[in-house]
Amino acid sequence: MQHRSRSATILGFALATSALAMPLALGCDDDTDGSAIDVPDGGAGATDAGGWPRADAGAGTDDAGAPAYPGEDSPPSGAGCFDFVDGDGDAELDCDDPDCASTPVCCVGRSSESCCRPATPRVVAFSECSGTGSDALLACAPGATLFGSPSPELRDFAFYPNGGDRYDSGLVLGGSVDPRVSRLSILASVEAEDACDGCLDSVAVGLTSSAATLGTTSLVDADVAFLVSAASGELRLVVGGAVSRAVPLADVRAMLGAGPRDAITYELATSTSGRVDVSASTSGPTGPWTSIFGGVRYAPRGPARVIAWGRASNRGPSDPPPAHLRRLEVSEGTCDAPASLERGNDVILPDAIDPWWSSGERTRAPSVVTYDDQGGERRARMAFLYQGRIHAAAGIDGGRFRALADPGDPESAMIAPGDAPWLAAVADPALLRGADRRWQLWFTAIADDGTTSIARAVGGTADSLAMGAPERVLAPTSELDTTVAWDSPSVIRTASGRTLLAARRRDADGTSEVALFAVDESGAPFPADTTIYDPSAGEVREDGHVVRRATGIATDFDCDEVAAPALIEYGGVLRLYYAGRRGTRWSIGVMLSQDGVHWREGNDGRAILAGSGAGFDALSTNDPAPVVDGAELRLYYTGSDGVRDAIGLARHAIPQGAVP
Structure with missing residues (x-):
């Protein structure tokens, strides 16, 4: 592809000090079928989520006549199932309460009869x-x-x-x-x-x-x-x-x-x-x-x-x-079992087909989108980081990808250092395909002084991966808070046309956390309310717009640092995959929400994908990039053996009712 450098117009952005008070609109539900979350073509990991464990998007029963939510006429609200209060006096709390146990977000990771299709x-x-x-x-x-x-x-x-x-x-x-x-x-x-x-x-x-x-x-x-x-x-x-x-x-x-x-x-x-x-x-x-x-x-x-x-x-x-x-x-x-990932033995990128890969270079930070083209064919595109530039790859078969052009050629990059006067380095790509078929590339922008912020570039025409001039949309504003860096964006669009942004915030004291934003039509993000359910502490924390922060608990995989959030929704559940670090090793975990406000840990707070102990991902897994393809969840990720980085793939089956 042809790549052209352009001057950038920087949009000033002041981080609002008060979060939005309303829940995120993750979808429309005007037919009372309980299926609120729905992603049109174009979302990152775009899926038609449907109601879990429904098999269709029609009335509130499946094709066998069973209720769409076993044991429920309609699912309880996220707030009612994550308040650590026995609201109905049956001595059961939250997901252990029969009134909540069969809701989509409570079913993730459970294998009860009411949850498994x-x-x-x-x-x-x-x-x-x-x-x-x-x-x-x-x-x-x-x-x-x-x-x-x-x-x-x-x-x-x-x-x-x-x-x-x-x-x-x-x-x-x-x-x-x-x-x-x-x-x-x-x-x-x-x-x-x-x-x-x-x-x-x-x-x-x-x-x-x-x-x-x-x-x-x-x-x-x-x-x-x-x-x-x-x-x-x-x-x-x-x-x-x-x-x-x-x-x-x-x-x-x-x-x-x-x-x-x-x-x-x-x-x-x-x-x-x-x-x-x-x-x-x-x-x-x-x-x-x-x-x-x-x-x-x-x-x-x-x-x-x-x-x-x-x-x-x-x-x-x-x-x-x-x-x-x-x-x-x-x-x-x-069942909806996020920890059941089966990793492949082969590296996805660099591939073994093309001759242009340099053995000493690191390939990392995948972002994958699947979509139907105008002819109804299923397509996949990946953005990835190579030699300090962001390049594009196309899906071929079996979940594999090939670079669209020689990634060793700077002219083939989607975004590269120098594409704006303030852009000294780039990292962490996040692809989004708009309803107008124009590609958006969100990424971490690094200035000459090392300051990191979130930037965005948009394709010049429909279906074109040649990006226009990048612009900063989220930068540290030290006069308002102690934030020193924003990085690792992930963007997703909902059925209602709402755009959500997850990004990593780093504080002056070295702490890190993953925050959630709603993005307006101009591309400006605004903080979104979040509430975190912590069963181990027996409490619910109102965390402003924070979804996950480093725990500081020595036995947790995300004890020291969190990074690389990746949003996807399917099966009636919004899922935020992220990377956590303990010591020098990274692993991947997941957070879950039914309404985008109330969140709980997936897999009881344990990692769902860690270093394998052998091969290219022996030591660490990082940079999750989930996407639904057919009847399986494909999780692309960066694997490291301590010497090189490469992009790998793990996958697991998803329930029939959650298949788009």
Whole structure:
């Protein structure tokens, strides 16, 4: 692209000393469907947010007829759910109150049944399948694969895993589930004796993420499972391939009031937070349920397969039939789990395609926007920092990008030092595509004396990434306060046409905080009221226009410094991703709001993406740039191994109701 330097017209800006008293208008809701947040094409990370967990933007029910907000005719206000007051006298506060628990902002990071969007359960009813043998079993469970010797089989309208003295046999259901982003429930109707004299007799059901091929001589490596062992007379909970809990089968029957030959349905339920529960019932899949093992910790390893297996050997002619299953049912509900990010192994930029990248240079600070062009094609653009200049890249496939021109050429830059008399250096780009299809580039402007401020440049014509003259829009005003620097802008547009700006403020005493502004038509920002919910301190703080500040708590990832805010909204929630520093290492966290005023910590204040310990992002992650693409959240970021910086990508699935 052609780049031209222009003289700049500096807009004077005086920071208002009083914040706006009204909540931010994050969207229009004139049809009472509870779907207030909606971003048109052109927002940074622009999405049509919709109401969580809605699947459409129509009336207040989803396509199955369920309420758009489970348990709610319409969502409570942000203020009512973040005041640390038991407003309805039910002894529950805020997101723990049933009246708030299913609201979009309270559902983020939770895997309750009311928060996770359910998919159609998959049922394998062995009791309704005819035939005998392995082929009959495969016909009963389409898509499944069998393993082990003797091979598992369908017999007497039940699944018999078989198996031998040394190895397991069983079946693996087709497809995969991801317990990091989904609430899972696996129901299995089991018939088994409480004891087996001198024989091996067991059946187990659970999840395995092992990539190992299961054959005739295999031992199952289960992430988590329950195992009914007649040989030991126990019900066992297996976590990470080892027995974590055990209880006598006789005690289970006593708790349920079950007879010695009664079938028992077991439920293995996992949450995205890494908890597993095992319950039992004699009334089939509808319950009622009795808890056997509750809230046991385990570590979801990633995409997993549902597996049922066992052993049955050394049985005498008078022994009862070996343990078997009559029914297997898998239910999956996709949850809004921001900490379930799965990072890729490849660097996004510098790419391995073009020859112009210098190995010693640092590539950092991505800002990504997706949009539909005039022909209806989905496009993506990225602004990034390279050799002290801001350049542009275009999305290609699979979330990857290529620079639009040689970033080593100063003439290819969107913005570079010297593009205005006051512009000695640039950093922290933030892209915004306006409703008029003109690109805006917000960035950190650094003067000769080191003073940093927020500046903006606008494309000369529709769709053009060639920027016009930059102008400062937010600068320190020492006569009014102790601010010494503004940097790291992030900009987003709402459905009502309102523009929000998040930026990092640095104080004369070295402290840092992320502040929120509303931006008027001229591009001037004005402080916006914010209220921070702090459950650990048991308080709500009215923080002016501050969303997050360095905590000063030694164990927090953002103890010493906060920076690089990045706004996005989807699923009815405004999310502010940001970077936090403890010592020399940076990590990424998130703050959440339903109305743009009342904020709470995401992931209980813990980082959602930290240094990986190996590779280009071994030590630090910084500069988050979230964008929704299809059914996933893509988080671009700067990774550092202490020597170089590069742009990476992490992603996670998002619930169906939150997909634009």
